Amino acid sequence: MANLSRVLFNLVLATAILFGLIKILSKAFDFVARYISSIDKKTKRFINIGIALMVAIWPIVFINQPYVLRTSIIVLLYIVLALSLNIVLGFAGQLSIGHSAFYAIGAYVTALLTVNFQISFWIALPTSALIAALFGLLLGIPTLRLKGDYLAITTIGFGEILRLVLINWTNLTRGPAGIPGIPFPKIFGFMINTNLRYYYLILVLVMFTIFVSYRLLNSRLGRGLIAVRDDEIAAEAMGIKSTYLKILAFVLGAAFAGIAGSFFATYIHYVNPDNFNYMESVLILCMVVLGGVGSIPGVILGATVLTIIPEALRDIATYRYAIYGILLILMMIIRPQGMLSMASLKGGAKSENSGNKKRNKGLRGLSGS
């Protein structure tokens, strides 16, 4: 009983602290968003180059602190994952909660190919992406006719089925024992075997993901996707083939999750089904929602914050998911658009009220009617 009251007390305390934090930080994020939307192209490029340089120098500064390096690598890994879900949830507005399944497929494909067939990582990486994409297609074709909650349930189901297959198909996956001994990637005799090298490898993958996300968003396909997310009926009436675009987003999201999985496998050198459970999907979802659904800088921020917070709060690790839950609920109440929302980055300050409510709709999966 005493234990229970202590737990409750802690949770209430956490809620209060988070409430205050979000309130204060919201102001700061608004300020940042307003600033970003007001600066001109030249300064923007300048800032981007600055950030890129910082990220590039970062591991050299901390070269003697493996803990910082490892954490940075994990942050970058989750940025790829969160951005991959962002293509599905943020751009196309489809709530998928089985995203870790594609992550798992990527990891296992790489593990099996490199361990059993000694195939080079550089072939295994695109193969993982392709196979994850293929599964995305197979899952997407039947399920993307479903809307909102129904799609969410189906994707959860897919994630669980895949995890159970990984556990029970012992001939192929060795079941719960997992696959150890995934080798270091090698490129033209250059071995990627230190944290520093891994950092740059994942950095390249992050850059590629960001590049594809931005280009996609600003292309005709991106406009089509956002149109489908905002209002599917109007989108169809404007000649946009919504089913095709939703499947495209799903496949692309799956492919990038596959890439992340592939990297994970070679970095940790070991995969087992426990790495890809339901909570992993929820964590990725939290990153996207917390950062700002659809907004690329927001999602990057969300992934960074949610990877660093648990590291910083190792002592209360037991409370981790309870705190995520509280955080999500509070965010939905106080700041449903996420930390850095898409609309505010566009400088649509006026629309904040009208826009937000509609965006929430997308999350609840009301993509039509």
Next chain:
Amino acid sequence: MRILETKNVTKAFGGLVAVNDVDFHIEEGEIVSLIGPNGAGKTTFFNLITGIYEPTKGEIKFLDQFLKKSKPYEITKLGIGRTFQNIRLFSSMTVLENVMAGQYCRTKADLFSAIFKLPNARKEEDRVMEKSLEILDFLDLKKIKDEIAVSLPYGYQRRVEIARALATEPKLLLLDEPAAGMNTGEKKEMQGIIRKIRDKGFTILVIEHDMKLVMGISDRIVVLDYGNKIAEGLPQEIQHNERVIEAYLGKGGAA
């Protein structure tokens, strides 16, 4: 030339016949208004033309092509653009982006060329931008092009919807109550806009409740009541048609 023709089009929702045996046609370059009391089946008729519903019976022919089981996006691609009664702008997009989204069906860059901005995608993107700006300019929306569309006043939102529909490069433009909720000044402006669009060579079918607007712009009026076409003719004829007056005011209302 008949741009759109429907024959015996019927749509029943269970026992309720929303549109009953309607024969209708529209000539190229015409402005035709579809009027009728609330619940007469006007919007259902629109939804039949644009493929949101499939007719229970009858056929719809657009430019020598039967629209049977065509999906809404296919019909838009054939050349029917529309606006909605309750505005359905893309809420997270700016005015310009909304209009650019309308150009989707007139572009064809695939994923690969869009992401790597290959020459064809780049050229296409430039064309989309140019065309969208041209449409915005045509409807006097250029100075608000970077505003979030749904944050605009109501009258502007209607205009953005029209701009977006024009961006699909339609041969036939369907306007569902373009002046709903507008004040007299705005209505007058809308009347001007509709005329201006027609003068550019578009064929327009309008659903509208405001009689002044309808009488002012229409070349021809079609009246629906309880899903039946009860009258068709020039504005002056409709004004004096007894069945129409009866439908609107009830029996004895003519006196």
